Amino acid sequence: MQKNDWQTEQDAKIIRQEKQKARELRKSQWWKNRRAGNSCYYCETPTPARQLTMDHLVPLARGGRSVKSNLVPCCKSCNTQKKNLLTIEWIEFLEKIKKNK
Ligand SMILES: [Zn+2]
Numbered sequence: 001m002q003k004n005d006w007q008t009e010q011d012a013k014i015i016r017q018e019k020q021k022a023r024e025l026r027k028s029q030w031w032k033n034r035r036a037g038n039s040c041y042y043c044e045t046p047t048p049a050r051q052l053t054m055d056h057l058v059p060l061a062r063g064g065r066s067v068k069s070n071l072v073p074c075c076k077s078c079n080t081q082k083k084n085l086l087t088i089e090w091i092e093f094l095e096k097i098k099k100n101k
Helices: 005-026 029-036 076-084 087-100
Strands: 053-056 071-074
Touching: 005 029, 005 053, 029 071, 053 087, 071 076, 076 087
Parallel strands: none
Antiparallel strands: 053 071
């Protein structure tokens, strides 16, 4: 189904708002505690807190929101992989990680 311009405009507005929320959460004590584990949510590689990025489990573009339950610390390598992989490939990647645990 094609989206009309109004919906696209609304989506863009929501994504802007959610990005702003994420920026604010990044400054919060909650996020500091979250990163203090010094490991990536996905691959659990030990990573210094300041090198962990904030990642949306469900991307904003897919309807995810900047809520605490949807935000996880992610290492640079997973972040890059996530960007380069299709959603389905990323899910397979996560499955593989789970099996190795
Ligand atoms: Zn990782």
